[in-house]
Amino acid sequence: MLQGRPERAVKVMPEPEVLNLPLRSRRFVFSDVSVEDGQRVSSGDILAKDPNNYAVPLLAPRAGLVRLKKDENAAPAAVDASRGGGHIIIDDVANLEEHADIAKEELEHIEREMGAGGIKRYKLLVLGAWQFFYDAYTGALPDPQGTPQAIIVSTVSLEPFVARGDAQLHKRLFNFTRGLEQLQSLLEYQPMYLVMPDIKSELANRIRDHIRGYAWAKMLEIPLTYPYDDFAILARRLGLRRDKGPVWAVRTEGVLAIDRALTLTKPCTVRIISIGGTGVNSPAHIKVMPGYPIDKIRDTYVSEPAARMIDGGILTGEALGQEPVGIDTECRGITVLGELQDREFLGFARPGWDRSCYAACYLSSLRKRFRERFTTGMRGEGRPCISCNFCEEVCPAGIMPHLIHKYLYRDLIEEAEQARIDLCVECGLCSFVCPSKLDLRQEFIDAKKLIEQEKEEIRQEQERQEKLRQEEAAKRSAEEKSE
Ligand code: SF4
Ligand code: SF4
Structure with missing residues (x-):
């Protein structure tokens, strides 16, 4: 019972006049910009690509005029693609008919090389649907030409305040089941698992009826407790071993995007996101497009004068900067919490009165069920x-966060690895319950990155040594021959 949970109904935001498309999102850096300043673009045109992620495109959600150069009157503006920052501005936005930015010669070439399956994967990539795919274990973007051992489709979204699957499915069940059929056509014999909150519900029966005879998906019911919807946890639960190949994972909105790209050949440029949290006057799901000005959303929904806006949910989201400009391509929701600027009056006397605490030593444990109200207050250092x-x-x-924390505190990286820090799914529950307010989640994310970097450096050094050895051997044998 959280105060600020978004309603299921979807509201459509008014058309924007300007779009500010960030060149960076959680996984992508669109550093390869393909438009020029002053260029007129149509809806669906490719504006930039991420060269390190299979060239996933940043699409123009609306027609308009591109502005790349720094404009003194519109701070902060322009593109800084070299550092992966900045954004592309589209002025003079018009909601004209969208088109697919697909080169005919490219399609013919792909058909010759890879057949009809290759074309489908190519379409998913260039029409923006591939961005909804995840590698279940790493969270990274999978290789669009790869072969998964299985696909997990999840209609469940349990982290508080992010967009829910049932809101995405509202009035779009047919598109969803058609998307499942399209998804299955990418597979040969690999299984597809459909994760539902209740496999005996009316919704589950309707999905079964729709897909009967067209697609095969094994339904899986999960406990509705965060974070059992996490893809890595689901993959482990299904017994899909990491060393047996990638496991693809996609959420409800991804299946809808697949349907749009493959059935209608249209770009996927609209998202349903949530706007929730205690700083919002009427928490809802809203239909917007990447680049939609965040200040417009704030003006419409945020009631709290001093509010912290978070990109994502309350446990894994990241605070938006002072001047957030536009929605990025991976945004799933915005959480708004009242920012505690002053010390709470008599705060020491009522800790935990308005939110339940894992430690049952606060006043809230004396209360019956109540609507909890989160703020940014930490109540102590x-x-x-x-x-x-x-x-x-x-x-x-199933790991021991406190033990790993102690290893990391003493720089014992190898011991942290042996304690299986790699199994951490970054859910943030440990940080949330910690009475010492340790940000264990962030600590583990940083440590995992460091370990990966070190492994990569060792691998590169080994490759370099091997190459040197081979060159030496080749040189010696050439010398022997000449003698
Ligand atoms: S260590 Fe913390 S963040 Fe990682 S999985 Fe466990 S509870 Fe979640
Ligand atoms: S104080 Fe925090 S890190 Fe230490 S055991 Fe308790 S919850 Fe874990």
Whole structure:
């Protein structure tokens, strides 16, 4: 019972006059900009690509005039693609008919090389639907030409305040089941698992009726407890081993995007996101497009004068900067919390009265069920670990966060690896329950990155040594021959 949970109904935001498309999102950096300043673009045109992620495109959601140069009157503006920052502005926005930016010669070439299956994958990529795919274990974008061992489709979204699957499915069940059929046509014999909140519900029966005879999906019911919808946890639960090949994962909005790209050959430029949290006057789901000005959303929905806006949910989201400009291509929701600027009056006397605490030593444990109200207040400063074990009790990965924290604190990276830091799914529950307010999640994300970097450096060094050895051997054999 959280205050600020978004309603299921979807509201459509008014058409924007300007779009500010960020060149960076959680996974992508669109550094390869393909438009020029002053160029007129149509809806669906490719504006930029991410060269490190199979060239996924940033599409123009609306027709308009591109502005790349820095405009003194419109701060902060322009493109800084070299550092992966900045954004592309589209002025003079018009909602004209969209088109697919697909070169005919390219399609013919792909058909010759890879057949009809190759064309489908290519369409998913250039029409913006591939961006909705994840590697279940790493969260990265999978190779569009790869072969998965299985696909997980999830209609469940359990993190508080992010867009829910049932809101996405509202009035679009037919598109969803058609998208499932299209998804299955990409597979040969690999299984597809459809994750539902209740496999006996009316919705599940309707989906079964729709797809009967066209697609085959094994339905899987999961406990509605965060984070059992996490793709890595689902893959482990299904017994899909990481060393047996990639597991693709996609959410409801991804299946709808597949349908749009493959059935209608139209670009996927609209998203349904949530706007929720205690700083919002009427929490809802809203239909917007990437680049939609965040200040327009703030003016319409945010009631709190001092509010912190978070891109994503309350446990894994990232605070938006002081001047957030436009929605990025991967946004799933905006959470708004009241920013506590002053110390709470008599805060020490009522800790935990308006939100329940994992430790049952606060006043809230005396209350019956109540609507919790989150704020940004931490109620106290960070402290050393007190070995209460709460983090271990809640960790869905079955690891010991407090132990790993102690290893990392002493720079014992190898020990942290042996304690299986790699199994952490970055759900944030350990940080949430920690009475010492340790940001364990962020600590583990940073450590995992460091470990990956070190492994990559070792791999590159080994490759370099091997190459040197081969060159030496070749040189020696050439010398022997000449003698
Ligand atoms: S260590 Fe923390 S962030 Fe990682 S899976 Fe466990 S509870 Fe989640
Ligand atoms: S919850 Fe925090 S204080 Fe308790 S054992 Fe874990 S890290 Fe230590």
